[in-house]
Amino acid sequence: MDVPAKGEGTSGCEAGDFKGFAKGSVALVQRGTCTFAVKAARAKAAGASAVVIFNKPGEKGPVNGTLSKLAAIPVVGPTHAVGAALVKAARKGGVKLRVRTDAVHGRRTSANVIADTRQGRADNVVVVGAHLDSVPAGPGINDNGTGAATLLAVAAKIKELGKDGLRNRVRFAWWGAEEEGLQGSEQYLRSLPAAQRERIALNLNFDMLGSPNGTRGVYDGDHSTGTGTQAPAGSGAIERMFRQYFKGRRLPVTESQFNGRSDYGPFIERGIPAGGMDTGAEGVKTAAEAKAFGGRAGKAYDPCYHAKCDRLRNVNLKMLDSNADGVAHVLQHLARTTVAVNGGARRAPALDRAYEPLWQGPYLVR
Numbered sequence: 010m011d012v013p014a015k016g017e018g019t020s021g022c023e024a025g026d027f028k029g030f031a032k033g034s035v036a037l038v039q040r041g042t043c044t045f046a047v048k049a050a051r052a053k054a055a056g057a058s059a060v061v062i063f064n065k066p067g068e069k070g071p072v073n074g075t076l077s078k079l080a081a082i083p084v085v086g087p088t089h090a091v092g093a094a095l096v097k098a099a100r101k102g103g104v105k106l107r108v109r110t111d112a113v114h115g116r117r118t119s120a121n122v123i124a125d126t127r128q129g130r131a132d133n134v135v136v137v138g139a140h141l142d143s144v145p146a147g148p149g150i151n152d153n154g155t156g157a158a159t160l161l162a163v164a165a166k167i168k169e170l171g172k173d174g175l176r177n178r179v180r181f182a183w184w185g186a187e188e189e190g191l192q193g194s195e196q197y198l199r200s201l202p203a204a205q206r207e208r209i210a211l212n213l214n215f216d217m218l219g220s221p222n223g224t225r226g227v228y229d230g231d232h233s234t235g236t237g238t239q240a241p242a243g244s245g246a247i248e249r250m251f252r253q254y255f256k257g258r259r260l261p262v263t264e265s266q267f268n269g270r271s272d273y274g275p276f277i278e279r280g281i282p283a284g285g286m287d288t289g290a291e292g293v294k295t296a297a298e299a300k301a302f303g304g305r306a307g308k309a310y311d312p313c314y315h316a317k318c319d320r321l322r323n324v325n326l327k328m329l330d331s332n333a334d335g336v337a338h339v340l341q342h343l344a345r346t347t348v349a350v351n352g353g354a355r356r357a358p359a360l361d362r363a364y365e366p367l368w369q370g371p372y373l374v375r
Contacts, residue, residue: 012096014035017065021048024055032056035106037095040065040086044375046076049084059083059108063092075190075372080208084112114179121187121193126167126344127158129178133351135343136180137163137213138194138272140187144371147191147319151311152290153322156215157183159333163340175344179212184272187216190370194272207357210309210347211243212276214285215336219329222304223288226265227251228273230284237266238366240277240284243350247284250339250349260331261301269366269374282350284339288325290314315371 011026013019020026021038025314030036036052040062052060064072072086085108098104122141125134139156143149164181198206217223228239244267255262265287267273273283276299278306289310299306313319343350367375 012037013040014042014090019043021051021060021062024051027051027055027057030055030057033058036060037092037099038062039089039092039212040068040072040074040375041373043082043233044075044077045072045086046078046080046374049076049082053080057082059085059106061092061095061106062086063095064089068307072372073373075369075374077190077369077374079114083108083112117176117186117189119189119193119291121185122183123197123198124164124181126175127178128172128175130176131178132208133177133210133347134208135177135211135340135347136209136276137211137215137340138182138184139215140185140193140272141183142185142188142193143319144188144315146315147313147317149222150320151219151221151324152217152314152319153187153215155218155280155329159215159218159292159329162333163337166337167340167344169343170341173345174341176197177344177347179340179344187272187370190372191244191269191272191274195275198275203357206228206279206281209276209281209358211247211282211284211343211350212273213247213336213340213343214271214273214283215287216271216278216285217287217290217311218332218336219324219326220288221288221323221325222294222308222312223310223325223328223330224294224298225260225262225332226256226289227255227262228267228284228286228288229264230267230282234264234266238277238364240267241280241282243282244277244284246349247282247339247343250342251284251286251335254335254338255331258331258334261265263301264300267366269368270370274366274369277361277363279360286335288332289330 019042024041036057184193230248233238291314296306313323
C-alpha cells in the first residue's frame, strides 16, 4: 500500500514505493502524476498479484483508464471512496482483498478511409481528419457524425478550388477505432515510412462540432492557456486562422486543450503541427461561456455524450453550420499555402519523447 498523505502525490510511481512489499499481495495505490502503466509495472516488479489504482480525491466515479498495452496482472480502477475505505481497513492491519476481472483480449478489425486530392504538392500534404466510429452505447451522431459529415461535405467541393487553389495535396482521413484509444490514426502514422511522414505539413482534426450546449472551441496551438500539451511549432498559426475567421463573422470562440482526447495526438507526438475544433463533451458549461455562446450554465456541453440519445436531435445545427464554414475556410487557405505554419521550409518531424497526454482518446492514461 502506497498512498499520499494529501493531494495528488506520486503513489506507486517509484520503485522505492514498494520497499518491503510482500510478494503475492495486492498493490493499493492512488491515481496521480505518473501513468497507470508505470504504476502497474512497478507493482508487478515488486511481485504484486494485482493492482488497485483508485481515483484521486475530488474526482467522481471510477477511473476510466488504459494501460495502453496488455498487462500481465489484473489492474482495476475504483472510485476514491472505495480506495480510501480499503486504505483505512489496511492500516488497521486486517484487510483481505480478492481481485477478479472479466476481460476479453484478442484481435479486432477496423479501418481508416483515406482519400487524396489529385492535385497539389505530394511533398507538402495537409491531413484533415475526423473519427468515423462511435461507442457501443450510442449511434454517435454528434460524436462524431458531425465531424465526419463536415469532412465529407468539404471533400465533395474541394475540386472547385482548381489547380491554383490546390497547390498542396489535401488528404481526407476518416479514422477508425478512435473510441478504442486512437487506434486508427496511430496505426496509420506508425505504418507510414519515415519519408512519407516527413511530407505531412500539418494535421487538422474535427471531433464533435455540434454539441447541443456547446462552445466553439479552437485548439490551443500557441499554448497560451498553459494547460494541456504544448503542440509543435506552427500550431499557433493554425489557431490564429480559425480565430481570425470567426472574429470576422463576429462569432465567439474559446480555447480547447491539446490533451490527447482525439486523433491529433499521434501527429503531435511525432512533431507534426496540428489544429482544429470541437464543441465540448461531458464537461460543464460555465456562466461566462453561457453568456458568450448561449445555452445553460452548469449543464454538460453534450448531455448525450457516449449515450444512446446521441441522435440527430442532439445536434446544434446552427453551431454545426457555422463551424463547417470555418473548417472549409481554413482548409481552403492551407490547400493554397502553408507558409504561415512551416515558413515554406520543410523540416522532418521528430518523435517527441516528452509528450505526456492526459488522455488516449476516451481513456485516461494517468
